[in-house]
Amino acid sequence: MVFSACQTLKNVPEGDFLLDRVEVRAEDRPSDIAKDELARYVHQQPNGQIFFMRFHLWLYNLGKKGKETGVSGWLHRIGEPPVIYSPALTEQSVANLQIYLKGRGFYSAEVVDTAYTRRHGRMTVRYTVRFGPPTLVDSVALRIPDSLAHSYVERQWAYSQLKPGMRLDNQTLEAERSRVEGSLRNAGFYNFSADAIGFVADTLGRGHQATLTLCIPPPNATEFSDRVLRRYVIDSINIYPKAASNRSTSAVDSTWHVRTLGRVRYLYPSTPGIRLPVVARMLRLQPDSVLRLSDVNRTQSNLLTLSLYRQAQFEFREQQFAGWRSPADSLNRLYPITCNVLLHRMPVQNYQAGLMLTTSGAIGAEGSLTYTHRNLFYGAELFELRGQASVEALRKRQGLYFKTAMELGLRATLTFPQFLFVYGLNHFAQRYMPSTRLQVSWNYQRRPDYNRTLFTGGLTYAWNTGQGSSYSLTPVEVNVVKIFRIDPAFYERISRSYLAYSYISQLVSITGLNYGYQQQSSGNRLSTSTLRASVEASGNTLWAFSKLLKRKRRDGAYTVFDLPFSQFVRADLNYANKVRIDKSNAVVFRIFMGVGYPYANSEALPIEKQYYEGGANGVRAWQARDLGPGSYRDTEFAYPNQTGDIKLEANLEYRFSLFWKLEGALFVDAGNIWAISRRDLRKGAIFHFSSFYKQVAMGYGVGVRMNLGFFVLRVDSGFRLYDPYVAPNSGRTRGQFLFAERRFTTDDFVLHFGVGYPF
Secondary structure, three states: OHHHHOHHHOOOOOOOOEEEEEEEEEEOOOOOOOHHHHHOOOOOOOOOOEOOEOHHHHHHHHOOOOOOOHHHHHHHHHOOOOOEOOHHHHHHHHHHHHHHHHHOOOOOOEEEEEEEEEEOOEEEEEEEEEOOOOOEEEEEEEEOOOHHHHHHHHHOHHHOOOOOOOEOOHHHHHHHHHHHHHHHHOOOOOOOOHHHOEEEEEOOOOOOEEEEEEEOOOOOOOOOOHHHHOOEEEEEEEEEEEEOOOOOHHHOOOOOEEEEEOOEEEEEOOOOOOOHHHHHOOOOOOOOOEOOHHHHHHHHHHHHHOOOEEEEEEEEEEOOOOOEEEOOEEEEEEEEEEEEEEEEEOOOEEEEEEEEEEOOOOOEEEEEEEEEEOOOOOOOOEEEEEEEEEEEEEEOOOOOOEEEEEEEEEEEEEEEOOOOOOOOOHHHHHHHOOEEEEEEEEEEEEOOOEEEEEEEEEEEEEEEEEOOEEEEEEEEEEEEEEEEEEOHHHHHHHOOOHHHHOOOOEEEEEEEEEEEEEEEEOOOOOEEEEEEEEEEEEOHHHHHHHHHOOOOOEOOEOEEOOEEEOOEEEEEEEEEEEEEOOOOEEEEEEEEEEEEEEOOOOOOOOHHHOEOOOOOOOOOOOOOOOOOOOOOOOOOOOOOOOOEOEEEEEEEEEEEEEEOOEEEEEEEEEEEEEEOOOOOOOOOOEOOOOOHHHHOEEEEEEEEEEEOOOOEEEEEEEEEEEEOOOOOOOOOOOOEEEOOOEOOOHHHEEEEEEEOOOO
């Protein structure tokens, strides 16, 4: 191609070479050193690629050579200039790799570079790494003259990463420095830092063996303050619940009020602005206790969970005192220190108006107005009142005909920074940041096929256990669903099917548990994993009481306030993993599994608890609610409205940066929904383990996104690859691959507009 052969070298000077490829070959590479890790130390890397194409170099070359104004200047700014092969930088890369390998314990490692041209004007550089034998530690010793610090390090030595037989590896040494620093700071040595730790490795005349000594202070330290090895006890705690951002504790005057609560002093100018016991519950620090870093961090996290505060600032001031000894330990010298906590408040009340696109199923718009009060009862209670209105354009299956769906809603939530109605959990509150949310809402929906209202009230407990895990427990949630209008043609259609049981007025009482987990792994390729799981049950308590009281059924179901109540169990699992390959490329994978099962008092899941497939956040080659269930396709409903009891979905998306704020994506989606009940007469809708894989729809597509930082605008075009639909009397037992088994039509292409990433 003329583009690849000539245009790529357009801005490469005569006699120079474009750096086309860098290879790192490692011989005898240990399992804990990845090849990607070695590549980080190569100073010169080729121009970045997007799907095997040097897109940003191509943009740069589109501009006129030497012109930095107008369109050419813009192309040069958003593009990437060619990387010119440099022998000097190659030599520097060799030196970098050798330094790195010595730091990992391979002192006799060799790095050899080879540069050669495989194509005209392009240079490939190969780095061959020979690790050789590692240097191993045969003994470990401590050199800590301070007897107090020595005793605490020795107590925790069982957790040390320094063991005889280990490789003399800088990463292990750095991990040990961090461990010792954390151990001592959690033992009261608050001023201690990892900089106060050094290592001496004696390899003289020992071949590939070394004697390792951990030293505090480091052997080459020229200045070392004795404050680093002081162990502190909290002498007093002062809390400033109304601290001003431009004032310090020294600005407090005699007009301020002082109140003591549980040996902790609270200082404020007129009123504290919050009930002081609420702040007291958040404190892990106490007077006369050892100053531990973990207690400081936990106290700060707890205070910031109070919606009233934007910052919790800690000041520590040593007292002019030579130190005192604990009666229990003659070496346990403790130095008194004062802890001042300055709490900077957020605005107590505010209003927020919003207008945004919606993509829950079809393209639409939503307007909202939210009122927030962060201290409703002077206990950092967060009150939100939100009103919203939205409209969606629902497209008919045939042609470009649209009809609108409208939704109005009002929601009030009140969140308390503690567990309500649960007592004796003060220690739990300090560790896990619990909260209680009360919520009531009213919602009106007008869709082409029906109108309904939904009233909801519920109680939810939430808490975080740290390390990325969070939980929420909903012991009670009550939903009252009232359907006021059903389109006659729609009702005639569903009255002959299993779907009729979903479109009824009913009461839905729910008990549920949700779990969330997020983890980020550092390294050359940043990976972010997110897991969300939920399980909920409905109607069991009401059913048990109805049986116990021997209440009469109406139309085969027990009722409460003349409304039948639903009874089902439902569980969802959603896992997503994002791997950033480099600054311009990332791969995201997601899998979703969900199942709901109605029983006893219910013949079908309520509408809002059923699953649907397709749309901007599902299998994007289908409209929302237009796929499934199974191999079934509805041809009678004017608007897509297909739902099911089981949902399986997998998505793979390759994301890449284009220029400015624009990003691109290539994606593959697969999934479908299915029904459980044998009473569902839709042909091919029932889930069967032996054949469900034949009904998994597949699609692919391309997308463009505009990342504005605070939100992302998205356009995705989806194309069908495998359609699971089996027409009646066709004689087929599975769906069809497009192009190979049937022709492509306009219905096999869908364009989606979205806000935010799909997952």
